[in-house]
Amino acid sequence: MARFVIRLDDICPTMDHEKFARARASFEAAGVRPLIGVVPDNRDPDLVIDTPDPDFWKMVRALDKAGWGVSQHGYQHRIHTGDRGLLGISPRSEFAGRPFEVQRDDLEQGKKIMADQGIVAEIFMAPFHSYDRATLAALKSLGFTTVTDGYGLYPWRDGGLTFVPQLFESSANIGVGVYTMCLHTNNMTTEEIDALGRFVKSNAARIIGFDQASDRVWPAALIWPLGKSLKLALTAKRKLRPN
Secondary structure, three states, rough: EEEEEEEEEEEEOOOOOHHHHHHHHHHHHHOOEEEEEEEOOOOOOOOOOOOOOOOOOHHHHHHHHHOOOEOOOOOOOOEEEEEOOOOOOOOOOOOOOOOOOHHHHHHHHHHHHHOOOOOOOOOEHHHHHHHHHHHHHHHHHOOOOOOEEOOOOOOEEOOEEEEEEEOOOOOOOOOOOOOOOEOOOOOOOHHHHHHHHHHHHOOOEEEEEEEHHHOOOOOOHHHHHHHHHHHHHHHHHHHHOOO
């Protein structure tokens, strides 16, 4: 049976607070614990939607205490290169294509901001789904343990890191595996958030926390061939998608 993890990107003090609160209420009513991707020091103007919430970090700590997953979503969510990274998804990146030392310094700065706010960052969520091998080496050197991204039906370990795959934004699946639904509440309509709430209520038994997902590790030797096939299929589909 397919299991789902819900991942919420672009969580920062200037996000759309009303939409996030609406989604949060649905998750809490269903007893579902999503993974949130927190931008430590947002400098992306596209993520400045509301005025800064003075209680933002208090909220993050409360969600962390309640068992929600909290990941470090990059550092400043800025576009530094046009490198698609290892996944080949988006031609923009905060990390891929930059020197190891530069990447490590940015990641360390973000990790320190979160630590100063009482959050231990061990999960990494790359802005724009773009990272390279230097990013992974920097993450490992800083004590990160898990990456939310990649092609596969089950989590796997590689180079000292655990990868929990993320294939679709929706509940699409083939009936088996662990699927991370990647959502951006800032960009969702009220109707879409309400539909998500209905899905969560109806499928709560199939939705697991990120901590549970990262424990379901399969041998990398089994994941890699499947992951390569999934990457080829999804890349081809994206190329056919109209701009």
